[in-house]
Amino acid sequence: MRSTPTAQAVLTLLAACMAAAPTVAQQKSAADGIAEYRAMLADGNPAELFEAKGEDLWKKKRGPKNASLEQCDLGKGPGVVKGAFVELPRYFADTSRVQDLESRLLTCMERLQGFDPVAISKTAFGQGEQLTMEGLTAWISAESRGLKFNLPQAHADERKTFELGKRAFFYRGGPYDFSCASCHGQPDKRIRLQDLPDLTKNPGNGIGFAAWPAYRVSSGEMWSMQRRLNDCFRQQRFPYPGYASDVTIALGVYMGVNAKGAESIAPALKR
Amino acid sequence: MTHKKTLFLAAAAAATVLIAGCAAMGPKPDYDTLVAQMMTGSFRDEGIAKVDRLQQDASNAACSQAQGGSPPEAVANAIQQAALKSVRMPADGKFIGDWREGEKLAQNGRGMTWTDKSAAPAANGGNCYNCHQITKAEISYGTIGPSLYQYGKNRGVTDADSPTAKPIIEYTWTKLWNAKAYNACSGMPRFGHAGLLDEKQLKDLMALILDPKSPVNQ
Amino acid sequence: MADPMRIRAQAAGDKATVRVLMAHEMETGQRKDAAGKSIPAWYIQEVTAQLNGKTVLTAQWGPSVAKNPFLQFNVKGAKAGDKIGVAWVDNKGDKRTDETTVS
Numbered sequence: 001m002r003s004t005p006t007a008q009a010v011l012t013l014l015a016a017c018m019a020a021a022p023t024v025a026q027q028k029s030a031a032d033g034i035a036e037y038r039a040m041l042a043d044g045n046p047a048e049l050f051e052a053k054g055e056d057l058w059k060k061k062r063g064p065k066n067a068s069l070e071q072c073d074l075g076k077g078p079g080v081v082k083g084a085f086v087e088l089p090r091y092f093a094d095t096s097r098v099q100d101l102e103s104r105l106l107t108c109m110e111r112l113q114g115f116d117p118v119a120i121s122k123t124a125f126g127q128g129e130q131l132t133m134e135g136l137t138a139w140i141s142a143e144s145r146g147l148k149f150n151l152p153q154a155h156a157d158e159r160k161t162f163e164l165g166k167r168a169f170f171y172r173g174g175p176y177d178f179s180c181a182s183c184h185g186q187p188d189k190r191i192r193l194q195d196l197p198d199l200t201k202n203p204g205n206g207i208g209f210a211a212w213p214a215y216r217v218s219s220g221e222m223w224s225m226q227r228r229l230n231d232c233f234r235q236q237r238f239p240y241p242g243y244a245s246d247v248t249i250a251l252g253v254y255m256g257v258n259a260k261g262a263e264s265i266a267p268a269l270k271r
Numbered sequence: 272m273t274h275k276k277t278l279f280l281a282a283a284a285a286a287t288v289l290i291a292g293c294a295a296m297g298p299k300p301d302y303d304t305l306v307a308q309m310m311t312g313s314f315r316d317e318g319i320a321k322v323d324r325l326q327q328d329a330s331n332a333a334c335s336q337a338q339g340g341s342p343p344e345a346v347a348n349a350i351q352q353a354a355l356k357s358v359r360m361p362a363d364g365k366f367i368g369d370w371r372e373g374e375k376l377a378q379n380g381r382g383m384t385w386t387d388k389s390a391a392p393a394a395n396g397g398n399c400y401n402c403h404q405i406t407k408a409e410i411s412y413g414t415i416g417p418s419l420y421q422y423g424k425n426r427g428v429t430d431a432d433s434p435t436a437k438p439i440i441e442y443t444w445t446k447l448w449n450a451k452a453y454n455a456c457s458g459m460p461r462f463g464h465a466g467l468l469d470e471k472q473l474k475d476l477m478a479l480i481l482d483p484k485s486p487v488n489q
Numbered sequence: 490m491a492d493p494m495r496i497r498a499q500a501a502g503d504k505a506t507v508r509v510l511m512a513h514e515m516e517t518g519q520r521k522d523a524a525g526k527s528i529p530a531w532y533i534q535e536v537t538a539q540l541n542g543k544t545v546l547t548a549q550w551g552p553s554v555a556k557n558p559f560l561q562f563n564v565k566g567a568k569a570g571d572k573i574g575v576a577w578v579d580n581k582g583d584k585r586t587d588e589t590t591v592s
Contacts, residue, residue: 044559048495049512160300167306170338172331174324175383175390175467176460183415185339191401191413200339220556233314237383239324240317247313 034193038269047138047215047267050222054139057132063113072108074101074140085144086264089252091155098161100252102226103244105136121243125227137213137224141266148263149210151256158253165254168247169199174237180251182236184208194271199255206265209255214268222267225252320385329353334456347455354451357464358444366440366477367431370487373397373479376472377405383467392469397462397476405479406486415458422480424488431481443481447473496589498564498573505567505591507538509560509575517552532580536560539574540567567591 058069058081074084075092089100095107106117109129120129153159172179183191184199197208204210213224223231229248233241241248310325327335330350333342341347379396381387387394399405402415412418422443428436445452448463462468468476480487492512498505511533518530530552538546545564560575567573574588 041559044508044510044561046510046512046557046559048510049492049557052493052495160305163300163302164305164309166338167302167335168309170335171306171310171327172335173327174320175465177331177334177465178460179335181339182458189413189415191415192411196415215557217555234320234384234386237320237324239314239320239322240385242313242315245313246309250309 034271038271041217041269045215045267045269046220047142047213047222047269050135050138050215051142051267052139054135054137054142057135058139063109063115065112065114067112067114069105069108069112069136071112072105074104081140081143083144083147085141085266086147086149087151089161089249089256090152091157098155098157098249098253100225100244100249101137101140102133102224103249105133106244125230126221133224133226134213134222138222138267141213141264144264145266146263148261149256149259151253151260153257161250161253162257164246165250165252168250169254176237178236178238180232180236199258202259202262205263206268207262209252209259210262210264211266211268211270213266214270216270218271223270318385319383319387319390330451330455337456342455350455351452354449354455354461354464355445358448358452359463360441360444361470361474366444366474367482368471368474368476368478370475370478370482370485372472373475373477373485374406376468376475377479378409390466392467392472395467395472397468397472398460399476402458407489408486419480420487422487423483423485428481428488429483431483436481440477440481443477444473447476491583491585494575494577494585494587496573496575496587498567498571498589498591500567500569500591504563504565505571505573506561506563507567507573507575511558511560511577511585513557513577513579515552515554515556515558519552530580533558533577534580535578537576538562538564539572539576540564541572542574 058072061068071078073079073092073094074081075087075090076084085101088104089098091098092104092107099107106120109115109120109132110117115129120133123130126134151158153162169180170185172182176182179185180199183189183196187198187201187203189196189198197203199208209225212228213222214228215222226243226248229251230241230243233239311322314322314325316322330353333346333350336342342350376397377399380398380401382395382398383390399419400409400412402413404412404414404418404420407420423431423439426439428439430436431440442453446459447468449461450457450459451461460467463473479485482488494512495510496507498507513533514531515533516528516531518527520528522528532552532554533550536546536548536550537544546562548560550558564573569591571591572588573591574586576584576586578584
């Protein structure tokens with residue numbers, strides 16, 4: 001096998017970092033090494049492959065009703081995709097509820113295309129129509145790349161959901177007594193060598209809420225926000241959160257409102 | 272004529288503001304009930320992770336309410352005292368196990384998730400490096416908890432079995448068993464109290480940070 | 490037929506930089522599924538690139554190349570308007586060809 005030039009350079013870089021003697025400087029160079037590796041990977045994010053699929057799926061006639069999603073209202077009017085991602089979750093009059101991107105896609109796939117949202121919610125990540133969600137969330141978030149988060153809080157239900165999200169964020173439970181705040185409630189902390197954004201505030205452009213959906217190199221998988229939240233709850237030792245369930249939407253409102261003004265880099269690249 | 276009209280308009284405007292204000296107020300949502308509904312409605316059982324894990328004891332309920340701050344002093348004290356009472360010292364009076372096993376346990380981040388097959392202590396790791404620096408050699412450590420490097424050395428433990436070391440030995444055991452004995456809203460899991468690790472595993476962790484021969488104390 | 494590649498080619502001076510993202514599982518053959526059965530090896534074996542129909546790059550790959558591989562290379566003498574084609578063949582005989590115009 002001949003390595004790609006990029007892979008070869010990465011291997012050399014990592015080898016150089018690991019060869020240094022263990023000192024405080026070693027911590028810096030390991031973290032710096034990882035940051036450099038990520039910068040090199042940033043070009044050629046496999047998320048682009050999912051974006052292409054997603055655009056296709058938005059425009060393709062599918063489902064029992066053989067219709068496309070081009071009339072789907074993501075909050076800025078039917079078919080308006082640009083800018084929609086950075087205003088979600090938000091209240092929708094036609095369903096009388098606050099919905100995040102994936103919940104709203106379920107609504108559109110049901111109403112426009114005739115799919116069964118319960119069946120899609122029950123489908124495991126990485127299979128069946130969940131693959132459709134991977135593509136759609138990648139493309140729809142890409143259409144807001146570089147835009148700043150600006151979730152509406154004008155509707156009483158939007159404000160109520162923010163409050164519920166805050167309480168969910170600080171909800172301690174399970175055998176480890178963890179809440180979201182256990183890891184994401186203070187600045188400048190990390191688990192092992194993984195930096196943790198403080199999600200009670202705006203952690204900055206392209207960080208935290210502003211960095212999902214993302215392609216995870218370690219598993220070669222495209223993770224939507226719902227999948228990210230699912231694995232958070234797993235690591236918290238909580239029971240299993242329903243796909244696009246109320247708690248996931250509430251947390252999205254809390255994090256999204258806190259991230260107001262942060263630039264979205266989704267779909268991003270993660271280790 | 273104009274003056275009266277202005278007055279009338281001003282009064283009407285004031286009345287509108289008052290009515291709009293009242294409408295915006297409305298009854299304040301009962302968040303306690305709404306949160307309970309949201310949590311029970313949003314989760315399901317999966318593997319060993321059952322929805323009863325959402326039930327909160329006094330400590331978790333109070334610390335959740337505090338939203339990152341501290342509960343009222345009386346509440347915090349009650350939590351700490353109850354936690355202290357819950358601690359079970361080792362039956363054979365021996366606290367220090369094998370630091371080599373302790374290091375393996377500290378490195379192990381598995382256990383208690385819905386992808387873990389068993390909830391038995393034998394299946395669980397200590398997860399320690401996720402939050403703590405421990406040995407010098409391990410650079411992949413977290414910073415959620417304080418560094419434990421040189422833990423025993425810094426506390427003057429030269430002989431773990433000596434009477435002078437007893438207070439720190441018991442403090443450390445208590446902290447591992449139920450960290451909330453000393454801090455009502457501690458971020459550290461209650462390894463003994465919650466049945467996450469058994470006595471032998473805890474003794475091995477004790478050895479890792481308190482045994483003078485452990486690399487932690489070199 | 491496999492999913493399309495994403496190819497970008499940008500001219501700068503006397504060469505063009507070509508970046509390719511390929512959609513492929515790149516299964517090593519070493520992994521086992523949940524039931525313990527080996528997942529069969531499935532990976533790109535050969536990659537070729539053409540400038541206006543003439544081959545300028547050939548690569549032999551194996552199972553150690555990552556899933557959804559990214560390839561970047563420079564082509565001397567390529568200029569705006571030229572056609573860049575990239576093709577791959579995998580160990581099952583599956584193939585894919587895509588092309589782009591140098592910008």
